[in-house]
Amino acid sequence: MVRVAIQLAPERADYDAIRRAASEAEALGVDAIFNWDHFYPLGRDRTGKHFECWTMLGAWAESTRRAEIGAMVSCVSYRNPDLLxxxxxxxxxISGGRLILGIGAGFREWEATEYGYEFGSPAARVREMGEALGRIESRLAVLNPPPTRRIPILVAADGPRALRLAARHADIWHTFADGEAFSRKSEQLDEHCREIGRDPAGIERSSFVAGDPWVVGAELRRRGIGMVTVIAGGPRYDLGELRRWLAWRDETT
Structure with missing residues (x-):
């Protein structure tokens, strides 16, 4: 079965609109609701309204009841890994065991600089992500009280080094690649899993989607994608595309 998620971009909107969109998406039957970990809107116009990621997740933990919630994805350099x-x-x-912990290395240098964070080379950021994942897992193992469940870790990874980290740490692997590029990276992930003795089937594959699900959905399933994420942005969140993907999910699975 393919799961359908939505990313509600926390930009250019009042929070009331974001909360209503999250509640509506859950009522429609979405499997997971994500925001993102940025400080400004994406795109050329940086002046629009924007809200912080983790404060919002705490609110969603109370305002939703069934869907999983999380960041797609949380930048490891923005918070001490033990604190994260x-x-x-x-x-x-707070959510009753519905959090997905999304982790990524970050990609917006100007945004990090604006908030006073160092922004290293791609290799340095992937190395930092690997160190952070180890610390996060170690801290989760000793917290009192412990998590209500083994919190699923979603790792956003595209390059070879990051894919190795996904093979070791991820319950869900998310990539921006599509088509044949997705399949090549998925095969690389499988190989990295086999190198460390892990069953590749234990990692769910995740991708952003757009278009008519009855046209593109079959190929996504053939390529092994287990979770598809629709993106909706403010100021008014149009959930029409989400409705189509949910209808396709319910009709074909």
Whole structure:
């Protein structure tokens, strides 16, 4: 079965609109609701309204009841990894065990600089992500009280080094690649899993989607994608595309 998620971009909108969109998406039957971990809107116009990721997840933990919630994805350089683990454990408890912990290396240098964070080379950022994942897992193992469940870790990864980290740490692998590029990266992930003795089937494959699901959905399933994520942005969140993907999910699975 393919799961359908939505990313509600927390940009250019009042929070009331974001909360209503999250509640409506859950009522429609979405499997997971994500925001993102940025400080400004994406695109050329940086002046629009924007809200912070993890504060919002704490609110969603109370305002939703069934769908999983999380960041797609949380930049590891923005928070101490042990603190991030504690934040995740807390949101896990508030939500009744519905958090997905999304992790990525970050890609917006100007945004990091604006908020006073160092922004290293791609190799340095992937190395930092690997160190952070280890610390997060170690901290989650000793927190009191512990998480309500083993919190699923989603790793956004495209390059070879990051894919190795996904093979070791991820329950869900997310990529921006599509088509044949997705399949090549998925095969690389499988190989990295086999190198460390892990069953590749234990990692769910995740991708953003657009278009008519009855046209493109069959290929996504053939390529092994287990979770598809529709993106909706403010100021008014149009959930029409989400409705189509949910209808396709319910009709074909």
């Amino acid at each position: 683990a504690d934040m995740a454990r807390t949101v896990d408890h």
